[in-house]
Amino acid sequence: MTGTRPPLADGLIAGLPIVLGYFPIAFSFGVAATRAGFTGLEAFALSAIIYAGASQFLALALLTSGAPVLVSAFTLIAMNLRHVLYGPALMKAAGRGATTRRAWAWAFGLTDEVFGQALGALARGQSFSEGYMFGLGIGAYASWLAGTAVGALAGGGALDGWPAVSAGLGFMLPALFLALLLSILSRRQVPVIVIAGAATVAGTLALSSTSGILLGMLAGAAAGVVRR
Amino acid sequence: MNTDLLAIALLAGAANWAFRVLPTLARTDRLTPGGLLERFLSATGPAAIATLFVAAVLPELSGGKGWPLPFVVGTLVVLAAWGTTRSVVIATLAGAVLHGATVWALG
Structure with missing residues (x-):
């Protein structure tokens, strides 16, 4: 993942x-949290500590419905179980010589999108760098926190007058x-992609969007095991 | 600060950190050259990206009204921009801008 710029700058770009x-998305979360009766600081804390979009929205629903703390926490934990696959898959693509000395810090930023972007860079032939991972992660995390803060401060309806911007x-x-x-x-990845997509649709329609995502990933990865 | 909220955030946040960091540090990719786990991990990335793409577009397509024009335009622009530039950043930004522009043009 190294080019002519420092890896950190490459990652940020x-x-x-x-x-x-x-x-x-974080802006919407900040708005939703304050609408649900939480303070801006509480909304910001959820974003800073959990840092996982869908489960933060679910946390609001669980908290406002009065669900027990442990039940709520385990529901959120189950929702993010798919993340256990990201680190090993990324390091597999990075190669055996890639270092993980600072992974205790940058790997917390391995969200769906950061993982996808990093994997795409490796697939395009870039070499792995922890600096690049920090660059990717810092920008995304800062945006998530800033969006939450601005959304909590702005309150509802801030983008209502700008539907095209909101849609884009x-x-x-x-x-x-x-x-x-x-x-x-x-060509080699086509069966994996098709099976993952089909399982996601089936799981989402039959169960829930969270189940669909987990099923899609597992079915696609399993297809990779059985293919010749 | 709501103590229930803080407890839930700390438990879920700690689990997220563990899910993302510990498997990365474990370097399971080094343990199984050519094995089932290696093939599973190699396929996980493409499977995850395909899954997340489908999950992201399903809400827009599941309204029963066919494929909305802004979605079609945005998707075609991403495909065209990728085909010409081979840049993920440019393709993404171009797709989002033209998607928004189509919404604006449709009023």
């Missing part, structure tokens, strides 16, 4: 779509995932 994609920002993450998918696409 490569993470720009994530930064732009995260801000409006909302399309940022689907566009990023599509671009990442194109960047790693090869």
Whole structure:
């Protein structure tokens, strides 16, 4: 992941779509948290400590419904179980010589999008660098925190008068995932991609979106094991 | 500060840190050259990206109204920009800008 710039700067630049994609989602979270009766500081704390979008929205629903603390916590933990696959998959792509001396810090930033962006960079032939991972992660985390803070301060309806901006920002993450998918696409990966996509649709329609994501990843990865 | 909120955040946050960091530090990729786990891990990345893409577009396509024009335009622009530039950043930004522009043009 190293080019002519320092790896940290390379990571920050490569993470720009994530930064732009995260801000409006975090903004929505800040708005939703204050609407649910939490303070701006509490909204910010959820973003800073949990740092996982969907489970933060679920946390608001669980807290406002009065669900027991342990039940709520384990529900959120189960929702993010898929993240255990990201580190090993990334390091597999990085190669046996890649170092993880500072992974205790940068790997906390291995969200869905950061993982996808890093994996795409490796698939395009860049070499692994912890500095690059810090660059990707810092931009995304800062955007997430800033979006939450601004959303909590702005309150509801801040983007209501700007539907085109809101729509464009909302399309940022689907566009990023599509671009990442194109960047790693090869004939060899087609069965994995097709099976993962089909399992995601089936799981989402039959169970829930969280189940669909977990099923899709496991089915696709299992397809990779059985293929010749 | 709501103590229930803080307790839930700390438990879920600690688990997130463990899920993301500990498997990375474990370097399981070094243990199984050519084995089932290696093939599983190699396929996990593409499977994850495909899954996340489908999960991101499903809400937009599941309204029963076909494929919305802004979605179609945004998707085609991502494909075209990727085809011409081979840049994830440019393809993503171009797709989002044209998606928003289509919403604006449709009023």
